[in-house]
Structure formats: structure tokens, C-alpha cells
Amino acid sequence: MDILTERRLYDSANAYYRGADILMKQSSSSAPSHHLVQPAVTCAALSLKLYLKCLLALEGKDREDKIYGIAELFRNLSDGKKKVILEKFDEFSNTELSSDELVRHLDTLDKAFERWRYIHEEDARSVNLEDVEEMILAAKATINASRPDWGE
Numbered sequence: 747m748d749i750l751t752e753r754r755l756y757d758s759a760n761a762y763y764r765g766a767d768i769l770m771k772q773s774s775s776s777a778p779s780h781h782l783v784q785p786a787v788t789c790a791a792l793s794l795k796l797y798l799k800c801l802l803a804l805e806g807k808d809r810e811d812k813i814y815g816i817a818e819l820f821r822n823l824s825d826g827k828k829k830v831i832l833e834k835f836d837e838f839s840n841t842e843l844s845s846d847e848l849v850r851h852l853d854t855l856d857k858a859f860e861r862w863r864y865i866h867e868e869d870a871r872s873v874n875l876e877d878v879e880e881m882i883l884a885a886k887a888t889i890n891a892s893r894p895d896w897g898e
Contacts, residue, residue, distance in 0.1 A: 759796035766790035797885035817852035834884035
């Protein structure tokens with residue numbers, strides 16, 4: 747992938763993250779709309795996937811765009827990037843997870859996009875939105891460390 751494609755992944759991830767944030771704020775406002783939680787979770791999960799895809803693209807991986815799962819995207823990152831994300835996640839979540847624990851944690855988030863996008867087709871298991879946001883912030887901070895010129 748070229749730098750333009752990588753930047754588009756990053757910009758798309760930012761847009762979906764902003765959308766999720768707006769929807770969650772609206773769903774918890776003084777006149778909440780619980781119908782907004784479903785698109786908020788969907789946008790948040792897609793944002794996380796795009797940030798991780800961007801990191802892979804920056805490393806020159808996933809050129810065929812064949813990796814889709816959140817945990818699988820993370821597993822395919824270099825050990826250095828995984829370490830930075832883990833450190834950032836621990837910082838944002840005030841935890842001390844091992845890499846294996848974080849992968850298990852990501853496995854629980856892995857199907858959020860599919861489950862919540864088609865919530866009418868199956869019972870969606872609960873998703874901890876705080877965990878998703880902390881992982882999004884960790885992935886975004888890792889990208890910003892590599893590409894400070896992309897900061898907002």
C-alpha cells in the first residue's frame with residue numbers, strides 16, 4: 747500500500763470513531779435514544795479494525811486485505827507495535843495485561859461489528875464500550891507515534 751492509502755485508512759478510522767463518539771453521547775444525553783447504541787458499537791468496532799489495518803499497512807503487511815478480525819489484525823502486527831499498543835492500552839485502561847491477555851480480550855471484541863450490525867438476526871452479547879474505546883485510543887496513539895504529521 748502507498749502512503750495515500752494508509753492515510754485514507756487512518757482518516758476513515760477517525761471518521762468512524764468520531765461517529766461512534768457522537769452517537770454514544772447522544773444515546774446517553776438527557777433525552778437518550780437507545781436505538782443509537784447499535785450504530786455506535788458498529789462504528790466503534792469498524793474504527794478499531796481500520797486503525798489496526800492502518801498499522802499493518804504502515805508495516806507493509808496485509809497487502810491483499812485478507813485479514814478482518816480484530817484479534818487477528820493485532821496478532822499480525824510486529825512484536826514492537828503489539829508492545830506499544832499494549833502499553834498504551836494499559837495506560838488508558840489503568841490495567842497491566844500481558845500480550846496473551848490482551849489477545850484474549852480482543853477475541854471478545856472480535857465479532858462486535860458483525861453482532862451489532864445485525865443485532866436483529868441474533869442475540870448480541872454485551873460489549874464493553876469503554877474497553878473498545880481504550881483499544882481504539884491505544885491503536886490511534888501508536889499510529890500517531892509513527893506518523894506524528896497525521897495528528898488531528
